[in-house]
Amino acid sequence: MATPKPRVKLPKSASAGEVITIKTLISHQMESGQRKDKDGNAIPRQIINKFSCEFNGMPVFSCDIDPAISANPYFEFNAKVQESGTFKFIWIDDDGSVYEHEAQIEVN
């Protein structure tokens, strides 16, 4: 499997106290563990089981994920920003891999 590639969309700037919308997507097959290969053997589960978003080190939103989430998991959520800073997005894979992405926002 290719290395999962995160994509994040959020505004570059906002006014203080504004609630912004953040959209995230990461390429991942999210193998549910329910499928069988052509010989009838179950394909082992491998999903991203946790997603979280922090702003300047403080938690904003997180999600515990089960196999019922579609491939290439997509999340759209909100954040209230008071100051300029950095959003950090973290995806944790069943195999222990951690995929990270950072995005800056300017608040005035």
Place this chain on the structure above:
Amino acid sequence: MNINRREALGFAAGAAAFAVTGLRPVPALATAEDAEKRIMEFAGGKMPETGKLTLVAPEIAENGNTVPISIEVDSAMSGDDVVEQVMVLADGNPNPDVATFNFTEASGIAAATTRMRLAKTQNVIAVARMKDGTTYMDKKEVKVTIGGCGG
């Protein structure tokens, strides 16, 4: 593909079972009772109230592999009026759990959108738990044309 006698008989038996029950031999699916048990655990033993929480899901999903769903809770997200968690369940999937969203005051609005898999026509259920322990529930039936669990 080589089929020996034993496999051929097994296949015939499977086909007979299919004809009798009309069901595909898929793994056991969750039931409404399983989902209800999860709700009770999440809500601390009492049935959640309706209201405040809105679950948006399509009435008909042609492709059960990616069904868009949104949840939103009517909350100020400050002081005592804060949504802590929203759990999403599907009562006809192999496993009722879908996802649990954790919100903070920094979320601003307790809303989230994602895409989920649905194995067949079933209810999607969302349950929200507030900081003060009250819980709210919303439920939508989604009709699925092509199931999304690839049995």
